Amino acid sequence: MTPVRTAELRLRVAAKRTIAEGVVALDLVAADGADLPPWAPGAHIDLRCGEHIRQYSLCGDPADRRYRVAVRRDDPGRGGSRFVHDTLAEGDEIVGGGPRNNFPLVEAKRYLFIAGGIGITPLLPMMAAARRGGVEFRLAYGGRDRASMPFLDALPGQVSVHPQDEVGLLDLDALVGEPEVGTAVYCCGPEPLLRAIEDRAAGWRDATLHVERFSPREGALEGAAGPDEGFEVELASTGEVLAVPAERSLLAVLGDAGVPVLSSCEEGTCGTCETGVLAGEIDHRDSLLTPDEQAANDVMFPCVSRARSPRLVLDL
Structure with a gap:
């Protein structure tokens, strides 16, 4: 993988409206009227919500x-969504970043999309692309009830809606017990849903699973190398060597050294701090990279990931 750097965006809220119980939609345009950077299905943007940066x-x-x-x-969250709901208004300007795509739509003979609640959002442009x-x-x-499920009136194609208060939880065994050959399965939603689907996908032969998370994968932050230990990183551009102690993140050490690495979630889910690695063995603790991408050992997310070797050489 090649790390993608995105520019800061100055956006204006052109429209804000409630589209479901507890859900608002924002239409955002460039504050200066210019064209916004292009994007493809699966992409997200960063928004600076008060003191927080969030991905949507x-x-x-x-x-x-x-x-x-x-x-x-x-x-119960950290305040980003409350800022959007309670403070942000039509006509306001907001700082953003991106777009960035950690959840791209791959070519396939057919698709199965599975959404839980607000997880419907990245799947909408994917379905539109498939239909075109x-x-x-x-x-x-699936969702808690119909009132809380956004975009029910804008769903194209073959759709089955599963409000929990009416029909119970999604029947995952029926949905993904053994998908058809050539099927790409895309899922976004709460962690229990994603974890249940990943468990079932372990036995698949001819289908591929793609997920996007709002929170870290269970156990991801524990790492593969056991207890945290100190290590060194070398900056390829200058040869400078920095020590990363056991109790601090690589991202924090880079920041103290004045090395510019953009960051946002600081829990390995958004992809903002993606950094190239030229040498050394990475202890991946993110919830983004696939096993194959982790095995390639060429990028890491320094907000959570560490080293399994004494030194890493970073493409910084």
Whole structure:
């Protein structure tokens, strides 16, 4: 993989509206009226929500001149969604970044999309792309109840809706027990849903699974190298060597040294701090890279990942 650096965006809220219980949609345009950077299905943008930076999936039309995101209110969270719901208003300007795509739509003979609640957002442009390309797809969409499930009136193609208060939880054994040959399965939603699907996918032979998370994968932050230990990193551009003690993150050490690495979630889910690695063995603790991508050993997320070797050489 090649790390992608994105520019800061100055955005204006062109429209804000409630689209489901606890969910608002924002239409964002460039504050200076210029064209926004292009994007593809699966992409997200960063938004500076007060003191926090949060990532939201783009759920509009890539051909449109505006970005559309949907934000569910999360009162127990760290405050980003409350800022969007309670403070941000139409006409306000907001700083963003991106777009960045850690969840791209691959070519396939057919698609199975599985959404849990607000996880429907990245799947909407994917389904639209599949329909334009004449590719067979179906969607299974679960949620607490219909009132809380956004975009119910904008779902294309073969759709099965599963409000929990009416029909119970999604029947994952029926959905993904053994997908058809050539099927790409895309899933986004709460961690229990993703974990349950990943467990079932372990026995698949001829299907591929793609997931996007809002929180770290269970056990990811524990790492593969056991207890945290100190290590060194060498900056390829200058040869400078930095010591990373056991109790500090690589991202924090880079920041103290004045090395510019953009970051956001600091839990290995957003991809903002992706950094190239030229030598050394990485202890991957992110929830983004596939096993094959981790095995390639060429990028890491310094907010959470560490080293399994005494030294890493970073492409910085």
